[in-house]
Amino acid sequence: MPDSELKIMTNRFRGYLPVVVDIETAGFNSATDALLEMAVVIPAMDESGQLFIQSSHREHVVPFEGANLEPAALKFNGIDPNHPFRLAIDEKDALKNLFTPVREAVKAQGCTRAILVGHNPAFDIGFMNAAVERTKVKRNPFHPFSTFDTATLGGLAYGQTVLAKAAKAAGIEWDNEQAHSALYDAEQTAILFCKIVNQWNDFMRQT
Secondary structure, three states: OOOOOOOOOOOOOOOOOEEEEEEEEOOOOOEEOOOOEEEEEEEEOOOOOOOEEEEEEEEEOOOOOEEEEOOOHHHOOOOOOOOOOOOOOOOHHHHHHHHHHHHHHHHHHHOOEEEEEEEEHHHHHHHHHHHHHHOOOOOOOOEEEEEEEHHHHHHHHHHHHHHHHHHOOOOOOOOOOOOOOOOHHHHHHHHHHHHHHHHHHHHHHHO
């Protein structure tokens, strides 16, 4: 791809805008287990073609009616679904709040659709799609099944597939105390994704 085209987001990923998503849940089954927290991190591209984080958004989510809450999952992520200071909102409102800035960014950056970036993203897109189906939310900006996987990219670039280890190998600070918060994990994943893409752009310019 010519260098001039690498500097335009709409050309860089075939019209897709990569948006990092992280979801914290009360289990592994997207059909039965509660979605508790969701964060999206939206990148942009500067004049030199380098990706950077433009904005971050998070919502705490009320478990849907009848949702299963696995004690082991709650112990792992440290979320108390009934904590009064969570300021959680219904799934439908959470999705609308998070999808709105994504749609705006897709339009502003001349793209046609968002593509989910995640660390082992099959988990995140599965829970997101299940929530969209439950709530009947319209105008989902994300591709329904295509994703970018930073576990794969981390394995390629740094020989590490665990997020914390890939981040450390990339020289990115990692705080275990903040890990497993949707916003923290999404932002660290976004930093990793941007760094790998930017390094690849630099390599391509040198070849």
